[in-house]
Amino acid sequence: MTEQQTTLKPLHPTLYELAEDGHSLDFFFVQCGACGAVSFPANVPGCTHCGDPLVDAQKLSRPGGGELLEYVTLHVPLVPGMAAPSIAGDIRIADGIVEEGVIWANDETSLRPGMTLRAVAEVREAQGVYACRFVPADAKVTP
């Protein structure tokens, strides 16, 4: 990890943090004491599976990533600062939990439904933050 990265803050600190390798992201989950399932993010008001209020529930940090379900190329930015075109996908990050994410790939030809993605940090030095991006798990990523 470089000195510069340690000063960066997560864009969404309740969702993820930089992993020990300084590039991957760990996601924050919470494990329900009633049904045992995990919910995301860790600060959800109740278990997304059984509705338990999650009082004193165990918080978990797990390597971010999951299974790519479907994806689409966006030709206009959805939010300010988002590059276009970019690829947005639905990713199953845990059993029963599907989140939308931005996938770092040149085009859709390197993607297929069912492939495994992992979460990495997209550093935005000007803002002093890093955002979450997904890359194919077997891809060699150059920051």
Ligand SMILES: [Zn+2]
């Ligand atoms: Zn539950």
